[in-house]
Amino acid sequence: MAARSLFKLVSTSSNKLIIQNSLLNNVKFYSVNAANYEFIKVEKKGANNNVGLITLNRPKALNALCNQLMTEVGQAVEAFDKDKDVGAVIITGSEKAFAAGADIKEMENNSYAQCVSGGFLDHWNKLTKAFKPIIAAVNGYALGGGCELAMMCDIIYAGEKARFGQPEILIGTIPGAGGTQRLPRYVGKSKAMEIVLTGNQITAIEAEKMGLVSKVFPVETVVEEAIKLGEKIASNSxxxxxxxxxxxxxxxxxxxxxxxxxxxxxxxxxxxxxxxxxxxxxxxxxxxxxxxxx
Missing domain, CATH: 1.10.12 (Lyase 2-enoyl-coa Hydratase; Chain  A, domain 2)
Structure with a gap:
């Protein structure tokens, strides 16, 4: 049995994670710096430090969602979900890209058998199992897997230059992390069909009119507004x-x-x-x- 399978994340407090040895049933404290994540940044925001902020940080790839990045997002969400001081979680990217899609280079050589036997993308849904509300603060491109990641969140705030889309049809495949299932629930069948069958991108204003996005803000304030929303939510039980x-x-x-x-x-x-x-x-x-x- 690999060593990592012996331990389970239990909770987090500030920059310390509580990790439980599932065999010995002991709780140990380890100081963990956010720099230990390779592709995300993690911090607490708000006047009372009660809002967890996860920033996708793979700028050279426009935050393309590789396996490691999504694993880290799942781990960070789980940690915040178990942190008694945190009442809401925000996921954001950069001003240029929330996430420009899944990592095509990583999946290009996958076979059908590999996808089925390996449960390809299954771990992405870990995000949707969080008990606490999750807010997506979207700037720039939220395409393919990026759009799907935003839709896994409970509320979407968008910067005015954000662009959403499911362009998988243009590379010979279909959305595989909820794009054909969540999008119709947000915008209806006709709009969803148009988006997934053409691969066309929609603007933040269009997304708001369709019901995909809750509110649209200036690019430089969308994360700040999401934090305010998170603080409001976190002030409740x-x-x-x-x-x-x-x-x-x-x-x-x-x-x-x-x-x-x-x-x-x-x-x-x-x-x-x-x-x-x-x-x-x-x-x-x-x-x-x-x-x-x-």
Whole structure:
């Protein structure tokens, strides 16, 4: 058994990761600098350091999403998800490119058998399993895998020069990380068909009109605005945020009747939390709620 399989990431606090030895069931602390990541930068933002910021950092390749980069993104999201101080996570890139796509050179020689047996791109979905809300702050190109990565997030803020698209059809393949599945849920069948069958790019304004993007900002302020949004979200109960996120996501997986039942049960469930009690008490007493995430 490889050494790395003996350890599991448990949580993070500032620049320290807590790593658990799954065989000995001991918890050890290791100081980990963000520089240990090869293709991303990780830091905490906001007045209370309660917003996790992940910056894709592969500039020479326009942040092309190679296997190692996406592995690191998954690890960073998992760490922030388990950090009790963090209430929201942001993923961004550079002003030139959020991510210009998957790494074509890395996948060019793959065979069908290799893709199937190796579960090619399966680990990308690790991002979607996060309990806490994730915001994509998109500048520049968000094409192919980059667009798919943005759609895996819960909210998309875009810079006014951002461009989205699924150009896989132009290189003889189709989207493989959710492009044909998530895009229709955002923009509808007709628009999604046009985008994936032509490979055409759409602007940030077009993306906002279609419902793909929540808001559009000047290039230089989009990350700042995403941090403000993250701070607002993080000021709520982290526990209730996660329950609410899960309920919204259920709308895409169920019928209306099933979704309403899911929502009702989730709503009832909040009455078992201390944060629901604190929130309502604070409202009645006309004071700010002091959530404990319990």
């Amino acid at each position: 982290h526990l209730i945020n996660g329950i609410c996120k899960e309920s919204v996501n259920a709308a895409y997986e169920t019928t209306l009747n099933q979704g309403l039942k899911f929502e009702k049960k989730a709503f009832y469930g909040t009455f078992a939390t201390q944060d629901r009690k604190e929130g309502m008490s604070a409202f009645i007493e006309k004071r700010k709620a002091n959530f404990k995430n319990e």
